[in-house]
Amino acid sequence: MAVKEENTYEEKKSLSFVEQIVEQDLAEGKNGGRIQTRFPPEPNGYLHIGHAKAICMDFGVAEKYHGVCNLRFDDTNPSKEKNEYVENILNDIRWLGFQWGNIYYASEYFQKLWDFAVWMIERGDAYIDEQTSEQIAAQKGTPTTPGTPSPYRDRPVEENLRLFKLMNDPATPEGAMVLRAKLDMSNPNMHFRDPIIYRIIHTAHHRTGTTWNAYPMYDFAHGQSDYFEGVTHSICTLEFVPHRPLYDKLIDFLKEMNGETENIHDFRPRQIEFNRLNLTYTVMSKRKLHTLVDEHLVAGWDDPRMPTLCGMRRRGYSPESIRGFIDSIGYTKFDALNDMALLEASVREDLNKRACRVSAVINPVKLVITNYPEGQTEEMSCVNNPENEADGTHTITFSRNLWIEKEDFMEDAPKKFFRMTPGQEVRLKSAYIVKCTGCTKDAEGNIIEIQAEYDPDSKSGMDGANRKVKGTLHWLSADHCTKAEVRIYDRLFSVENPSADDRDFRELLNKDSIQVRRECYIENYAADKKPGEYLQFQRIGYFMADPDSTAEMPVYNKTVGLKDTWAKQNK
Numbered sequence: 001m002a003v004k005e006e007n008t009y010e011e012k013k014s015l016s017f018v019e020q021i022v023e024q025d026l027a028e029g030k031n032g033g034r035i036q037t038r039f040p041p042e043p044n045g046y047l048h049i050g051h052a053k054a055i056c057m058d059f060g061v062a063e064k065y066h067g068v069c070n071l072r073f074d075d076t077n078p079s080k081e082k083n084e085y086v087e088n089i090l091n092d093i094r095w096l097g098f099q100w101g102n103i104y105y106a107s108e109y110f111q112k113l114w115d116f117a118v119w120m121i122e123r124g125d126a127y128i129d130e131q132t133s134e135q136i137a138a139q140k141g142t143p144t145t146p147g148t149p150s151p152y153r154d155r156p157v158e159e160n161l162r163l164f165k166l167m168n169d170p171a172t173p174e175g176a177m178v179l180r181a182k183l184d185m186s187n188p189n190m191h192f193r194d195p196i197i198y199r200i201i202h203t204a205h206h207r208t209g210t211t212w213n214a215y216p217m218y219d220f221a222h223g224q225s226d227y228f229e230g231v232t233h234s235i236c237t238l239e240f241v242p243h244r245p246l247y248d249k250l251i252d253f254l255k256e257m258n259g260e261t262e263n264i265h266d267f268r269p270r271q272i273e274f275n276r277l278n279l280t281y282t283v284m285s286k287r288k289l290h291t292l293v294d295e296h297l298v299a300g301w302d303d304p305r306m307p308t309l310c311g312m313r314r315r316g317y318s319p320e321s322i323r324g325f326i327d328s329i330g331y332t333k334f335d336a337l338n339d340m341a342l343l344e345a346s347v348r349e350d351l352n353k354r355a356c357r358v359s360a361v362i363n364p365v366k367l368v369i370t371n372y373p374e375g376q377t378e379e380m381s382c383v384n385n386p387e388n389e390a391d392g393t394h395t396i397t398f399s400r401n402l403w404i405e406k407e408d409f410m411e412d413a414p415k416k417f418f419r420m421t422p423g424q425e426v427r428l429k430s431a432y433i434v435k436c437t438g439c440t441k442d443a444e445g446n447i448i449e450i451q452a453e454y455d456p457d458s459k460s461g462m463d464g465a466n467r468k469v470k471g472t473l474h475w476l477s478a479d480h481c482t483k484a485e486v487r488i489y490d491r492l493f494s495v496e497n498p499s500a501d502d503r504d505f506r507e508l509l510n511k512d513s514i515q516v517r518r519e520c521y522i523e524n525y526a527a528d529k530k531p532g533e534y535l536q537f538q539r540i541g542y543f544m545a546d547p548d549s550t551a552e553m554p555v556y557n558k559t560v561g562l563k564d565t566w567a568k569q570n571k
Contacts, residue, residue: 017332018235018272021233022061034232036069037058037061037068037069037233037235039058039071039072041071042077043089044081046089046302047308048307049277049284050276050277051309052323052326053276053277053326053331054236057235059093059098070103071089071090071103074221075107076217083206088301092309092313105207106216106221106225110208110216114214116253118164119257121161122161125181127155127160129177129194140190143188147185147193150194153194167198167200169213172213174199174202176200178199179197179198181194181220189242189245189246190242192245197217199217200215201214222234223251223269226251227251231269233269235272238335239276274333275336278335278336279343280338280491281340281493282306282498283307288505289306289307291505304316304489305492309322314547329342347560348542351542352387356535357385358538359526360538360556364519365403365409365450366402366448367403367404367452368401370453371454372454375400376400377398377480380431380460382396382430394525396430396525399480403476403478404450404475408420409439419473422436422437424471428472428475431459432456433455433458434452434453436451438451439451473539476523481524482524482554484554485517485520486517486543487555488517489558491510491513495508522556531546540558540562543559
């Protein structure tokens with residue numbers, strides 16, 4: 001019995017605070033024991049890894065407690081929204097491994113929200129304000145001083161109804177008037193000081209066209225949409241903590257309009273807030289990400305340097321590695337700046353289990369095995385993934401003329417240099433032991449060819465071939481490989497926390513965040529790999545084929561190195 005109690009305690013202790021709240025609500029029988037969450041993105045850009053944290057929470061809670069998570073597009077601002085963003089959001093959620101119960105759009109509720117606003121006007125709880133946005137901001141006061149009432153606050157109901165109808169007339173200019181809830185201009189919570197709940201936008205909506213010219217604000221649409229759909233737990237990030245009293249107040253109004261006055265606190269969404277995901281050396285602001293794309297400071301939303309999910313997918317991150325990273329950092333009530341190295345460690349750990357091992361030389365120099373017969377070749381067997389025997393093997397061709405990495409040769413090497421140097425033996429991976437006999441240089445003194453001799457009795461797998469040498473190098477047959485382009489990425493920004501820097505964020509971009517190498521070679525087996533297939537270039541790092549690849553020139557993105565060398569280089 002004691003062991004059972006201890007295990008239960010440990011299990012409870014490992015729950016996030018959100019899960020603890022959900023379990024408490026279930027234990028108390030709230031909402032009839034039903035769990036329903038939602039993921040509500042605005043389709044005004046592409047999802048980034050910060051959204052992935054919310055996706056994992058929203059869908060994960062529903063999955064864990066046998067509920068449902070719906071996808072709802074918060075499409076209340078047509079000036080920024082596109083079907084392109086809708087489609088990419090759907091793709092990203094699927095890629096992360098989640099499936100929604102239903103798809104909803106806030107625009108489906110525009111008539112209901114309009115009717116609700118009319119009801120508030122008729123009760124005297126909303127009014128039309130014709131002040132400018134600057135005047136409204138000024139008369140709202142400050143967190144320590146109360147606001148002053150709008151001169152339009154006590155307008156007659158009939159006049160407010162007439163003007164509200166006029167707000168939806170295409171002839172009424174944008175900014176001419178807004179609808180405000182009449183709440184409390186002295187409330188310490190600034191969101192309660194007669195918030196704007198409707199404004200005029202003359203942009204065709206991506207779903208409703210020009211039917212509407214007056215659109216609800218986020219605070220007026222979000223909680224009501226949760227209520228319409230039967231959401232039980234509205235899980236969001238910490239910046240919505242001060243919005244929660246308004247969220248609850250407007251739902252109280254809505255329940256009252258529907259005649260639910262007896263048990264007004266029953267069967268209602270409960271808003272819970274957790275910390276956002278922030279990463280070093282990048283930004284999560286959609287406005288800034290838009291700027292990077294619109295001003296062509298990056299190659300698009302799916303640029304592999306971007307924190308977008310499509311960028312990470314193109315770079316070669318696996319969805320499992322992203323989910324593993326999010327699980328590792330957890331959910332709290334305190335904002336933090338997470339180190340990019342933690343994400344990369346998660347990617348590295350996951351790809352080690354799934355990536356196919358192949359050979360590639362990205363900074364080549366010719367190696368000639370002078371005692372290997374001219375024209376002779378051999379097929380050497382290579383294990384696809386030592387972490388998973390079921391992945392099988394493939395072969396790579398060995399010949400007299402090879403490519404190796406320039407960094408693997410040194411003519412005058414220090415004592416602890418265990419790679420190729422005159423008079424020293426090394427093993428060519430999956431092939432033979434060779435001894436360097438010299439090198440050839442051009443007129444400028446650059447090494448253009450290395451010579452070595454092989455030991456015919458040292459082939460990997462042969463009896464007696466296991467004599468020990470201290471270095472093992474990867475290689476490619478110069479006549480049996482494919483030329484390739486390799487793109488190597490560094491941090492997008494040159495400072496750890498660009499969001500906290502007072503300078504224009506454009507000035508903080510890392511000018512060396514991408515290197516493109518076009519004189520690289522890969523084994524032919526790897527040349528057939530497609531985007532979505534994970535590769536390890538042996539001794540170099542993890543890579544993935546890029547959609548820019550052609551039959552003549554395959555292109556590979558470096559996902560992450562085999563080790564975290566970035567932190568050491570930048571100490």
